[in-house]
Amino acid sequence: MIEIGKLNRLKVVREVPFGVYLDGGDAGGILLPKREVPEGCQLGDRLQVFVYLDSDDFLVASTRKPKAMVGEFASLKVTDVNKVGAFLDWGMPKELFLPYGEQLRPLTVGDWCTVYLYIDNTDRIAASAKTERFLEKSPTDLSVGQLVELLILRRTDLGYQVIIDHRYQGLLHHQDLFRDVRAGQKLTGFIKQVTPEGKIDVMLDKPGYARVDPLAQKILDYLEAHNGHCPLGDKSEPDAIRDTFGVSKKAYKMALGSLMKAGRITQDEQGVHLT
Template sequence: MSEIKVGTITTLKVERKIDTGYVLTNGKVEVLLHINEADGDLDVNQEVDVFIYQDKKGQTIATMSIPDIHLNTYGWAEVVDSVRNLGVFVDIGIQKEILVSKDDLPLLEGVWPKAGDELFVTLESDKRGRLLAKPVTEEIIEQERDRAQPSMLHQQTSGRVYRSTKVGSFIITEEGFRGFVHHTERKTEPRLGQWIEGRIIAVKDDGTINVSMRPIKTEGIEEDAEAILNYLKSNNGSVSLTDKSNPEEIRNTFNISKASFKRAIGKLLKENKVVQKNGETILQDES
């Protein structure tokens, strides 16, 4: 072997010691192991296992701090920074942070990961030898996931979002299940890499699960009613919606289904907090 490939773990021999560290070799190619990247003192001709990557100057170097994530191996990496129009940077356990390109992130930057979120990624190298972190594919998820049992229906679960779409959010749960949160089962769209909690509302024959982030119905009615009241109070006491309105108009305004809207409005009407007339829901004068 003559090539030393970035993103891989390889065994090299200490060729010589220099002021800044050690020169390692595979017999044909030399690479620097900086003294800060070495685990203690090394001897000439000693063999060491190292991870290969490019430093910020573009120089190929070695480290004895072996990350869990490398070429063709997936793992969780914490997001440390986000750069508009570029992507996010993740920490894989080496001194250099690795870019997840914007091309591999949602179009809407509002659901990009924030610092502290985690992404399930592997590493790839470009033609210039730079490492990039690539989010997990559905193919890998399908190979690696566990199967949920029917008895788990209605249980609480939690996990991280690994893919975000208009239709909904896909998660990997703590137990290793593949879960799906339909857009109607969430109040707001969670970020890619965000940790979420919910309850299992369906276990499919293939062992995947559907998850709801919405509260159970009785709690949801209270929450939706409160949201409608707050909206009315901040919008001159009225909204051009009733329980006869178009479902899409209701969702665009309150991000809830028509059925949820009707339940919440029914509660408010019963409590004499609102009235409906001329196609509007109107806040009652509390005085």
Template sequence: MIVTLPVSKKTEFGYFLKEDDAEILLHQNEATGAPLHVGDEIEVFLYHDHENRLAATMEMPIVRLGEYGWLEVVDIAPKMGVFLHNGVKKDLLLFVDDLPKLRDEWPRPGDRLLVTLKRDRHGRLLAKPVTEEEIQAFAVPAGREMHNKWVEGTVYKVIQAGAFLFTEDEHVLFIHREEMTEKLRLGQTVRCRVSFVREDGRLNGSMRAPKEVQYGEDAKRLLQYMADRGGAMPYTDDTPADIIREKFAMSKASFKRALGKLLKEQKIEQDEGWTHLKREELDRLLENEQS
């Protein structure tokens, strides 16, 4: 809460401000600008300190009640949640109940979250993540010209099927897990390609290059993997999809397309559940590494 209050008392460690019948401490470290005097009226932000006492600061928050903004994650408390920097000395808690159930989907220090403020039952300020309804209210519909463009977006919601991002141009973009090159977490900013523009102006995206480019990149990855293992790997078209995703971070379909490309180019051969580099291809790769 931002209020204007008079200085009622000055002490060696700060000032007391008068609010009705209460006196609120403005610590010397929280006072900015010229020295204050009794009777001065100053604008302050009220918050609860670490001992749950109402305190004041002349520093202003980045996000205020009723507003939304991006705040940086500065600390993690596994049993409580994550702390965000809101422009004042006391960091803002985003409670564990408002975070994903899986810990590897939690944000990390340096990530950014789109939040507003709320009060708990004791009147203390907490962070509140943006909801889907609120995103819809200020998101900008995308046009057809966005198709195949590369954009940056920050994850604001993670679900089992994938992740929702809010882009720099304020578009909503969804990335399916099959289109990720790594598992995404809340607050992570990534670069992705717009793969489809929906009728409602929302976007579908992919962290992968277009298929014709991706085939080549996936094939190179498999070649290098086999070269590093002496020229062979125990994976073929029949390998289960979950093993392929774990080993190569690609879908079964992408894996099969990459193998098909290498077979067509006669760089590999398959036998009894193994894929082998042909001798001349292995020699070429090893020679390139040494040069």
């Protein structure tokens, strides 16, 4: 069964001059446009594709992955506003519709808005900024120290409200923040506590880790921004270290040592890796 707004693994059943058709089961053939057909694709191949409705409301497939899929939350940029609602850039040719009735405030082009993606009553993919009604209330599957994905929702007097693993709402307290964050930012974090009432506190550092010094934090930030890898190890050239981090090789080696001792990183011949 096809899942609209999500990734599907579908079989190539027919070639045409403008692409290939994939087996959509009861939904019939689903076109994958020629510009997105992988090189060397043949009949019988199974491709992982994102399925959505095009501008004419026909099912179409894409090998591109959108910035968010149905059932997920994301911060997206407003690209257009008209009398029926706003339209958001979600990385697909057809922009994502955010109806006026699903907005929390008036939006203008260039604004960023955190939304939840859902299937509306016409089977189209749509967005809602009324995120709280899509969040689960009973976090029975979370434990202290668990690694989770966070989306920063908004700043409050106590800290930042966050969305946890596209399912729950939690709080990142100011006292647990040792770096700048902003609304709409995606981060990894850890569960700090879950109260009997179901309230969830999170941290960006694993519970039990000591706060790191500014250089060590700069290294961690670099790793997070580069898929967890830095080619500069403790045997790298001093000039390369100074060009990247603005510090001496000795200072860099000391920071690496503290991070390895804390279990935050590993090091091999390819460089430094975030654990």
